[in-house]
Amino acid sequence: MSEVSFEQAQVEAQQLTTKIMDARDAYYERDESLIADVEYDALIHRLEELERLYPELQGQDSPTLSVGGSASTLFAPVTHAARMMSLDNVFSEEQFLDWAAKTERDAGQKLQYLCELKIDGLAINLRYENGTLVSAATRGDGVVGEDVTANVLTIAGIPHELAGSGHPPLVEIRGEIFFPVDAFRKLNIQLAEAGEKVFANPRNAASGSLRQKDTTKTASRPLHMLVHGIGAWEDAPVPTQSQVYELLRGWGMPVSTHFRVVESPEAAAAFIAEMGAKRESVEHEIDGIVIKVDDLHVQRELGATSRAPRWAIAYKYPPEQVNTKLVDIRVSVGRTGRATPYAVVEPVHVAGSTVEFATLHNQDVVKAKGVLIGDTIVIRKAGDVIPEVLGPVLELRDGTERAFVMPTGCPECGATLAPASEGDIDLRCPNQKSCPAHVRGRVEHIGSRGGLDIEGLGEVAAAARTNHKDGEQPPLETEANLFSLTLAELKRVPYFVNADGSESKNAVELIANLELAKTKPLWRILVSLNIRHVGPVAARALADYFGSLDAIRRASVDELAAVDGVGSIIAESLQNWFEVDWHQDIINEWAVAGVQFATPGHAGPGAAAEIEGPCSGLTIVATGTLEGYTRDGAQEAIIAAGGKPASSVSKKTDYVAAGPGAGSKLAKAEELDIPVLDAAGFTRLLQGGPAAL
DNA sequence: CACCCTCGAGTTCA
């Protein structure tokens, strides 16, 4: 299943949908069976499978959503005057441009496009006769929908009588009914407090609210509608879709303010990218962008396939939430010994990548989320990067699920897990010196970019105390002998051995990198000692002030806390660290191996020199990819120019340097009205200060 | 003592 690529799945889903639709049309409309029931079920099942793997394939009108007799007995059937078509989908800019190229070829001319937001709501068909609303119906299967006129009449903003005059004898106006995101959250809080079932998403809330038997209930919900097209209409009096919208606006219909007419496919692609970046800020949920050929005459020429018009396409954004199965909850132990439960899920495609794992933080979070092993769960990507478990889909429980039980022992060394202090939720493995998880985590940290930045150390870390060849010692007992590692010891790790038994190139390089690391700046060495609360920033402050590890060790708590950015907690953490004997072994062995524990030329405590430069006194945040700088390079450059690099944007930030790929920080900068620079502006600022801008 | 700003730590995937 998971070996199906997205492209394959897309093609297959398209074919399945057509087959299913054809069979269904034949069955319901002409009362004949094209295929056997079992075969029909198999098609549906396969389509469901594909949609679970790639949820973005599932359109609002997917047959999987209406299988099993969706035709409600509550609402009378209504036959639409003109069929409610669905839209074909594209999932990338490339696919969109291909579609546009083909469309312009078919039309024999360059085209203008109307771009609008694809609202994730409920499609509705409003039938006006001589300016009066006579019926409102859901899409249904596109031919016959449900009559929800009484409910729709309660929705504010939908005119019962069209404004102005000169209305046609019959016009069908199509739009989307939706539940504003803010109101949706409030509704769910109310429902939860009243002990009622909450809605999974705004679309379900809209659907549930609209299809109430009791119309006063519908009236109490803040439903909205926005127009996105027309159905039956003899001789529309204007030549373009956008002008139709203007006309409808004049008649009092709610038309979105977010549409734009553009001159080229490239401009439409730009609109897609632009709206994708701010889709969170719109009042309703958006699952994509609809691009239509603006010219109505060309629309008629292009016509439609059996399902969808050829003159419009839906670009679908990757979904932010998907369902998958919670296969297991396991526990990992990190460098601080914290035992962290994490979810193992059936691999699923979310926001551009396949997710297999998601952290659950601690046992309280597992409880709070209410997930059981075996549940179908909802996953999203927080900030489009880190997978997050939102919660279980309770309707899909079948009783075979089981609760997660936090283990009492460390999964790596078996030591009894315990809270570090009274009342602490987190459980930790106490075996700091020799638990493989601890050692592995610490060695990884030493090699990390914020530490000594040593490539290839991750492999050693993984092999520390584990994975060594039978009967031999692992290359590392603890990090104490890291800098005295020999090639022979390294070769105990298969990764560093060639097929012929000789040491690999990586092994030689690693030894050389370790040699170089011994004379790296003091703050990096400090970070590598893995002292609680001492990260790159605190380490830099300490190193600048004291100049040597010896000076730091001899300092009192008060002297340590005198350093800007260091308080009593960090000071005590430092002193406690130095007292542990195997920590002293690390320092001693590293020193013997040649590690530099002092900044050459530093005059001793308090002698830290403020760098004077063009950017003295300025706080600067760098984000995104700045041309000519690496991520760390930008930080160093700011410091070298006398400025202060910060990791988050606040009122105190003076400048934000943003390159392509900048995300929330750029948005925050705009919100706070902080000057934003591109790479060139950033360089000018660093060289000449604010005056150079 | 209540805030706001940062840092540190844990995290996932290509």
Place this chain on the structure above:
DNA sequence: CTCGAGGGTG
């Protein structure tokens, strides 16, 4: 990126 918590400031 997000969270919780340390540190500094009014």
